[in-house]
Amino acid sequence: MSSPGGGTRFALVAGTTETAGRAGISAAGADPELMSVTPAADAELVTYGTPVRTDVTPVSPSGCPTPALVTRAAREVLGFDVTVVDGGLAEKTGAPTVSVGARPGKDIAEQDPVSTAHGAFAAARQFGQSLPADELYLGETIPGGTTTALGVLRALGEDGMVSSSLPENPTAQKSEVVAEGLQASSLEPGDAANEPKRAVRRMGDPVLATLAGLTAGAVESDTAVTLAGGSQCVAVAALVRHGGYEGPLGLATTSYVADDESADVRASVDRLDLDLTVTDPGFDRSDHVAMERFVAGEAKEGVGMGGALALADRAGIPMAEVRDRFAAIYDDLIGDAPTATAEERT
Amino acid sequence: MSSPGGGTRFALVAGTTETAGRAGISAAGADPELMSVTPAADAELVTYGTPVRTDVTPVSPSGCPTPALVTRAAREVLGFDVTVVDGGLAEKTGAPTVSVGARPGKDIAEQDPVSTAHGAFAAARQFGQSLPADELYLGETIPGGTTTALGVLRALGEDGMVSSSLPENPTAQKSEVVAEGLQASSLEPGDAANEPKRAVRRMGDPVLATLAGLTAGAVESDTAVTLAGGSQCVAVAALVRHGGYEGPLGLATTSYVADDESADVRASVDRLDLDLTVTDPGFDRSDHVAMERFVAGEAKEGVGMGGALALADRAGIPMAEVRDRFAAIYDDLIGDAPTATAEERT
Structure with missing residues (x-):
């Protein structure tokens, strides 16, 4: 529990873009239909530790569990407050x-894909200004989000390639869509x-749009902001820098994103002058099925995972403890049949 | 932090009815215009301990602070999870x-004052079924709510008068409106x-409607339900009993409601076969201005206050500790000028 005006708050912005409907773009769901449910389910998993309204624990087509379970594991071990912000959800969530005012985004090949962007930015900025916290960790969940992140970077004239939830980053396809x-x-x-x-x-x-507004508002009221994620958070940082903010801004991500050679997140971090924290959850030291696909290069980040791990690490919690909790949550929700939940729904 | 499937969860349903706009009906706000903000502000106060978007700490016309501060005080001392459900808010809240699907209610003298009642009941029931908790405490914040509670009791054919947030219960006026x-x-x-x-x-x-749905759904999935409040919670219990549920159901309220001779809550509790818990916060043992108006018979209950006090009491926390925290929150938010916040806005 936070006290008024104090402490660390974790905010998760959950939303959708129809860009995710293109085949091969994202691994954030077992199939395109389920992807629109992923952010609503992720919000429930971080909030409650179990699906509530969505009735699904998102997995990739190959069975990699959503990073929401890692964020939840860190939260259960550490105990930080979470505030979920609706950044354009397409499905009902049981998470508060x-x-x-954000609405689901359309495919970026449409002419005005995010018509609610200005309003959401303004409302999020105002909310970020008044949200009581000493420091704010900001995470995201939106399938297809690295492609729209690339779109934003290009529109701003920023170099660099984005990372991917897939082991093989479909960079050519992303560039084409952009x-x-x-x-x-x-x-x-540019x-x-x-x-x-x-x-x-x-x-x-x-x-x-929502994350950029939250960040802009929070730093205006002297709340320290750490963007908790990979390429999408780099795009948020770029938006905030292009809005004229030159002060401190953190990026906390996983070693999977930081080491992804198909992207060059570290170069973007330097260009945008971000304070980088990289946390390695040490999943390669486990042979648990929940961690296997991460080690193989899937997911990499998401749902604030890098930030949640950084908070646990900063508090002196051994990663082995986070891994054990993650494994227990996975076993409880998915068991030995990682794609069962998805199959049941088709 | 709750673990999945376990523990105690506190849910607060916040909404509005235009019935509160009638002069003399409610004390849940310094004036009728501010009353429509009260539930949005109460939700923020319980969630964050401070107003966020609403920028107001509700007080009665005479300066009695919202019971949300008492619930928050108990929460800060005890540390329980809160889930806010939108039961027809008229103003934006910064609380998640x-x-x-509930929308603001119209005056009950209109023909169809709660057109969203059936949908909200059904959605709340489904949510109550799936919300992970061993036990659920359900509170409310809605100015004018005791009058609509009386309306429901009469429509169902239940006897008994409702309590009031005013020291002098305007029973004749309420009966007239009904x-x-x-x-x-x-x-x-009937x-x-x-x-x-x-x-x-x-x-x-x-x-x-939302509280009745939540209760019906929760008991269906074997979650124990305690209605945390006074007359409005009695009306919820009546709705659930008239829906056919005959199992255990708790009511946790304050001594102010239980001792209110203008109402007869204890008689209703017997008729509806509720497990009653009455908690006295001992405000008469303090001379702090925050508690003065409660001792004078104002507010009495609301925002789950009786349930929050019961939870603290059950955990062995001395009421003096809750009082101290309440006083500190009051001093922080309102200071020595209890009506200042309201005056600033007019």
């Missing part, structure tokens, strides 16, 4: 959410430099 | 909320016996 999007919005790369709201409305998604 | 409501809905007292959804839709408010 704060509304900032090129389509730029054309649909009549934008050249045309939206210093215009973050334009960039996120034309080429981004509602989660990025 | 679960949606069940008579108007019955006429507008072409109902005689016409909606065994038809709880009809009763709450025609004569109640969206918070009662």
